[in-house]
Amino acid sequence: MTLSEIANGKLAPRTGIKLDNISKRYGDHIVLDDVSLHVEPGTVTALIGPSGAGKSTFLRCINLLERPDSGTIQVAEHTIQPGKDVNARDLAALRRTVGMVFQSFNLFPHMSALKNISFPQQKVLGRSREEADERSMQLLERVGLKEKAGQHPGRCSGGQQQRIAIARALALDPGIMLFDEPTSALDPEVGLEVLAVMRELAADGMTMIVVTHEMQFARDVSDTLVVMADCKIIEQGDPRAVMSDPQEARTRRFLRAVLER
Amino acid sequence: MTWLTEWVGYLPQMMSGLGVSLLIAGISILFGYPLGLGLSLMVTAKNLAVRTLGLAVVEIGRGAPALVILYLFYYGLPKFGIAFESVTAACLALTWNSAAYSSEIMRAGLQSVARGQQEASNALGLSQRVTFFRVIMPQGMRSAIPGLMGVAIQVFQGTSLAYGIAVPELMKTAYNIGSQDFNYLQIFTLAGLCYAVISMPATWITVFFEKRMARHT
Amino acid sequence: MDALSAVLQGLPMTLGLTLSAFAIGIVGAVPLALGLSSSNLPVRLASRLFVDLVRGVPIIVWLFLLKFGIQIGTFKFNPVGAAIVGLGIVSVAYLAEILRGGLQSVPRGQGEASHALGLAPADTFYGVLAPQAFRIVSPSIATYLTGLLKDSSIASTIIVTEMVFQSQAFARQHPTVEGILPYIIVGVLYIVLSLPVAYLSRRLDSRMRKAIYA
Numbered sequence A: 001m002t003l004s005e006i007a008n009g010k011l012a013p014r015t016g017i018k019l020d021n022i023s024k025r026y027g028d029h030i031v032l033d034d035v036s037l038h039v040e041p042g043t044v045t046a047l048i049g050p051s052g053a054g055k056s057t058f059l060r061c062i063n064l065l066e067r068p069d070s071g072t073i074q075v076a077e078h079t080i081q082p083g084k085d086v087n088a089r090d091l092a093a094l095r096r097t098v099g100m101v102f103q104s105f106n107l108f109p110h111m112s113a114l115k116n117i118s119f120p121q122q123k124v125l126g127r128s129r130e131e132a133d134e135r136s137m138q139l140l141e142r143v144g145l146k147e148k149a150g151q152h153p154g155r156c157s158g159g160q161q162q163r164i165a166i167a168r169a170l171a172l173d174p175g176i177m178l179f180d181e182p183t184s185a186l187d188p189e190v191g192l193e194v195l196a197v198m199r200e201l202a203a204d205g206m207t208m209i210v211v212t213h214e215m216q217f218a219r220d221v222s223d224t225l226v227v228m229a230d231c232k233i234i235e236q237g238d239p240r241a242v243m244s245d246p247q248e249a250r251t252r253r254f255l256r257a258v259l260e261r
Numbered sequence B: 001m002t003w004l005t006e007w008v009g010y011l012p013q014m015m016s017g018l019g020v021s022l023l024i025a026g027i028s029i030l031f032g033y034p035l036g037l038g039l040s041l042m043v044t045a046k047n048l049a050v051r052t053l054g055l056a057v058v059e060i061g062r063g064a065p066a067l068v069i070l071y072l073f074y075y076g077l078p079k080f081g082i083a084f085e086s087v088t089a090a091c092l093a094l095t096w097n098s099a100a101y102s103s104e105i106m107r108a109g110l111q112s113v114a115r116g117q118q119e120a121s122n123a124l125g126l127s128q129r130v131t132f133f134r135v136i137m138p139q140g141m142r143s144a145i146p147g148l149m150g151v152a153i154q155v156f157q158g159t160s161l162a163y164g165i166a167v168p169e170l171m172k173t174a175y176n177i178g179s180q181d182f183n184y185l186q187i188f189t190l191a192g193l194c195y196a197v198i199s200m201p202a203t204w205i206t207v208f209f210e211k212r213m214a215r216h217t
Numbered sequence C: 001m002d003a004l005s006a007v008l009q010g011l012p013m014t015l016g017l018t019l020s021a022f023a024i025g026i027v028g029a030v031p032l033a034l035g036l037s038s039s040n041l042p043v044r045l046a047s048r049l050f051v052d053l054v055r056g057v058p059i060i061v062w063l064f065l066l067k068f069g070i071q072i073g074t075f076k077f078n079p080v081g082a083a084i085v086g087l088g089i090v091s092v093a094y095l096a097e098i099l100r101g102g103l104q105s106v107p108r109g110q111g112e113a114s115h116a117l118g119l120a121p122a123d124t125f126y127g128v129l130a131p132q133a134f135r136i137v138s139p140s141i142a143t144y145l146t147g148l149l150k151d152s153s154i155a156s157t158i159i160v161t162e163m164v165f166q167s168q169a170f171a172r173q174h175p176t177v178e179g180i181l182p183y184i185i186v187g188v189l190y191i192v193l194s195l196p197v198a199y200l201s202r203r204l205d206s207r208m209r210k211a212i213y214a
Helices: A003-008 A055-062 A088-097 A113-125 A129-142 A158-170 A188-203 A215-221 A239-244 A249-259 B002-043 B048-063 B066-080 B086-111 B115-124 B128-165 B170-181 B184-215 C002-008 C011-036 C041-056 C059-069 C079-105 C108-116 C121-158 C163-173 C177-213
Strands: A017-026 A029-039 A044-048 A070-075 A078-080 A098-101 A176-180 A207-211 A224-229 A232-237
Touching: A017 A055, A029 A055, A029 A224, A029 A232, A044 A055, A044 A215, A055 A176, A055 A207, A070 A088, A078 A088, A088 A098, A088 B115, A098 A158, A098 B115, A113 A129, A113 A158, A113 B128, A129 A158, A158 A188, A158 B115, A188 A207, A188 A215, A215 A239, A224 A239, A224 A249, A232 A239, A232 A249, A239 A249, B002 B048, B002 B086, B002 B128, B002 B170, B002 B184, B048 B086, B048 C177, B066 B086, B066 B128, B066 C121, B066 C163, B066 C177, B086 B128, B115 B128, B128 B170, B128 B184, B128 C059, B128 C121, B170 B184, B170 C059, B184 C041, B184 C059, C002 C163, C002 C177, C011 C041, C011 C079, C011 C121, C011 C163, C041 C079, C059 C079, C059 C121, C079 C121, C108 C121, C121 C163, C121 C177, C163 C177
Parallel strands: A044 A207, A044 A224, A098 A176, A176 A207
Antiparallel strands: A017 A029, A017 A070, A070 A078, A224 A232
16 A cells, blocks of 8 residues: 555545735744645646745645735635634634644654544544554654654654654644644754655645755655745746756756755 | 650540541642642633732732631621631631742742644644643642642641630640640650641652652753 | 831831841851852751751741740750741751752863863852852742742741731731731732742843853
8 A cells, every 4th residue: 555545544535726916024024925725636836936036924824823814725626815713613614634744843742653643533533543553663664663652752853753744644634734844943864754755745645835955855755846936936837857957047047056066 | 754644645636636627737738729720720821810919919828827717707797797716717727828838839820831832733723621730730830749749738736726716726735735734845755746646758759759850951 | 198108117127037048148158158068968967957857847946945934054045046046047058059069060061171171169268169150050040039028027926026917917907808808918928028039040041141251
């Protein structure tokens, strides 16, 4: 079985997402200026750009960890307008459809790896403990950490913690996965373990949006490369095309800075 | 050595006094901790009235001496026709005291939980209730344990103030013996030792926990 | 406002007790803190035992022990003397523990750098370690001072005429509803009196920060 098959029981009901005219400001400080992005089901979108461009904020707006001031989010059959009141049902549905992986893992330190993955299944999906544990073990095995099931996160390396975090998100059968710089807190070597799991997930056809600094991953794995700078999307398209022949001067400058390091 | 034999003679009386002290401390802590948790939530509440009320209860409980609160309950309130038994008054005053102190410790503990824990719970779609009781609270309370043990020791020592309202606890027992036999030095030394025998090891255990937690973060 | 003026009669005594005990505490705490962080084991253990024993016994026990238990020849403590000495001893123990924490939190490199520069031990301590330690602990010391202010109320149990004693006296003379007033007033007074100390500690803290790092 593949990762997303395990996650969904059977083949993933691939979900797309449409974000339109998302704006966000803190006081007078604009962080997102009318950003729109449409993601087709089963595709991988890589978000790159200089720090402070608003990539992470944009990603966190997708599942409303940050509340945009205006705009529209369409996911599955739900349409959400975060500028207005969002009812609890829509919010719950949104977060159930969208899984997220954080830069700092954010595993629950007081629960074992297994409990980290099973607990949300029990609470959010109402699965029985046996059912949840079975699913958790399948996922742990797929990310190569079956033997870590009983360990607490504090006893796992960063790369192992991030893979557990991915399993935790997948266990809720998300239609889309968000990754917020999943390897930035890791040593390059350890980051490879995590990227390998992500490649596999992409190959299985999971819809993914990835904020990353890993240019090679962005080029090889993503279907769409999105470049953000100064609170906007300045360029998007086929990753090889954008990287070899950027249309915008700002993109050229950014790519030169990262690639010539 | 005559002290020792005299002490042995006084021990039964002193032990019953110590029992009363421990009972008052136990009750005050038992009620103080949950009330403290409630107060720590009130102090961080969004509603201004709730927050103000919580702050007032905490600041009075911490800012006024325990003895004053004790007297307020035992000597003050009866003037309004609200009278308590002395032991009840002691429990009420020390409960207030321990609730106020533990609320500050718990608030600090809850606030020390990394922001990412709340975010991860939100992203996973856990409800606010589940997030608080199963994710935030277990972590916050863990780091609050040494502080809360400190409050318990403080409350145990604070029971000695109930002497002031004639509760037959350890201090009052010692005083009664002393004023009978005029051997104040021996009896108050014994009383001090009785308190120390409990407080000192409790403090060492607290320090041990503190160090262990400092290592594991 | 009879109740207020009655309570205020005890204010000078409350402040006097607090400040005298605090002075004893600061003076005694410095050598004891050095003892607590000494590399000589017997010295360290003796200091530790003293601090833990003093803190393990409630203040009221110390006051009664001094007031009623001590008689050397014809000398006996009067209530105020017993209160000042008792609160003073307790302050020594608590402040020593606070100072020890401060000394411990000064980075090791500071002492090593001083040795490497050839500074004498006294210069190292008074010129380098103590100022940094004091800055770190000054908020804790201020917090302790407000605690001491509240603890001085316990002196009323050995008939020292401070604020709580005066409140009791007033309440006893006024069996009516008015009799609750002094308790409320005295409670508020303690809170009000701690405010300037809290303010001062914050200012002290920021000023010392500047003095060291500016």
